[in-house]
Amino acid sequence: MPVSDNSGIQWKSIDAPRGLPKRFRWVGWLVVLAVVGGLVFFAINEGDKVVRDIATDVVRSGVTNALELPEGTDVDVELGGGVLIFQAVTGSIDEVVVRVPNAAVAETTGTLVLTLNGVALDPSKPVGTLTAAIEVPAANMPPLAAHLSSVPLTGIVLADSAITIGADLAGVPVQVALSPAPLSGYVVFTPTSVNVNGTVGSVEETLAGPLGPVANAMLTNPGVCVAEYLPASLTVSGAAVVDTNLVITATGSEVRLSSLTTKGVCGQ
Numbered sequence: 001m002p003v004s005d006n007s008g009i010q011w012k013s014i015d016a017p018r019g020l021p022k023r024f025r026w027v028g029w030l031v032v033l034a035v036v037g038g039l040v041f042f043a044i045n046e047g048d049k050v051v052r053d054i055a056t057d058v059v060r061s062g063v064t065n066a067l068e069l070p071e072g073t074d075v076d077v078e079l080g081g082g083v084l085i086f087q088a089v090t091g092s093i094d095e096v097v098v099r100v101p102n103a104a105v106a107e108t109t110g111t112l113v114l115t116l117n118g119v120a121l122d123p124s125k126p127v128g129t130l131t132a133a134i135e136v137p138a139a140n141m142p143p144l145a146a147h148l149s150s151v152p153l154t155g156i157v158l159a160d161s162a163i164t165i166g167a168d169l170a171g172v173p174v175q176v177a178l179s180p181a182p183l184s185g186y187v188v189f190t191p192t193s194v195n196v197n198g199t200v201g202s203v204e205e206t207l208a209g210p211l212g213p214v215a216n217a218m219l220t221n222p223g224v225c226v227a228e229y230l231p232a233s234l235t236v237s238g239a240a241v242v243d244t245n246l247v248i249t250a251t252g253s254e255v256r257l258s259s260l261t262t263k264g265v266c267g268q
Contacts, residue, residue, distance in 0.1 A: 055079060056079065059096055059119075060077050063075055063098050066261060069100065074102075076099040077096065077098050078097040079093060079095075079096055080094045080095030080097075092118050094118070095117050096116045098113070098114040099114075103134065105134050105248070106143075106144060106147065106224045108136060108140045108141070109140060110134045110137070110246075111135045112133070112134055114131070114132050115133075116130050117129045124256075126254040126256045127256075127257065128253065129255075130234065130255045131250070132231075132234055133248070133250075135242075135245045136245060136248070137245050138158040138245070145165075147223060147224040148165050148178060148189055148221050149218050149219075149220070149221050150221060151214075158244045158245065159241075161240065161241050163180060164177050165218075167218050169211055170214055172196060172197050174194065174196050174215065174218060176191050176193070176195075176219060177192045178190065178191055178192070178221075179192050180248075181239055182237060184267050185228075185236050185266035185267060186227075186267075187223055187236070187239040188221075189223060191219045194219075196211060206219070227266045228264060228266060230250050230263065230264055231259060231260040231261075231263065232262045233260070233262070234264065236248065236249075236250045237251045
């Protein structure tokens with residue numbers, strides 16, 4: 001309504017805007033919560049990246065020292081899923097996977113994969129479980145020929161869950177399928193079938209046949225000691241052909257990382 005003062009000027013009053021109806025006021029709270037939630041997420045996300053970078057460097061350095069790897073060795077560290085900051089509050093990291101390419105095993109090399117579960121932030125405390133897997137590709141198998149047979153080999157093939165070795169015995173081509181298995185720190189290779197010039201038979205049939213005297217040497221192998229290349233706190237627990245790799249596994253629980261420098265012994 002018009003209002004006049006002593007100057008004669010008329011003023012028109014304007015009502016102040018009314019607030020949102022009560023039924024819409026929750027929208028404002030949602031906006032506030034969304035903004036706060038976004039800021040918290042950003043802080044956790046960025047903070048987690050920083051923690052992961054630091055933890056990755058610490059684990060890489062620790063594994064390099066524990067395994068006495070040469071300086072400059074490529075060590076890939078993968079920290080498990082989940083928010084690392086929240087895991088750190090509990091005093092341990094759920095899972096850490098470490099990959100070391102070109103790790104030595106006997107006369108050849110393979111990729112060493114360490115999977116650690118329950119990694120305490122206090123280095124004096126043990127790891128819950130530790131699994132080590134050495135993956136030796138088919139291309140790296142020839143240096144192990146002397147561990148597979150007592151005769152010179154013409155070929156080594158990894159396929160169909162077996163290692164197939166070839167040799168020329170008295171002018172006859174012979175292939176033997178071997179099944180790998182762990183035994184007291186060794187990986188032994190047991191002959192399962194023999195292919196003599198295209199005819200497949202059992203080991204017993206081959207030994208009883210005309211090639212028996214020379215085939216016996218091909219069917220005999222010393223195996224390979226793996227324990228001496230792995231920490232003594234781990235037990236060689238598996239060996240298998242996976243795709244085109246010989247995969248050897250060793251496991252341990254309550255393992256202290258400081259003990260990884262001590263290597264194992266076969267035959268115990």
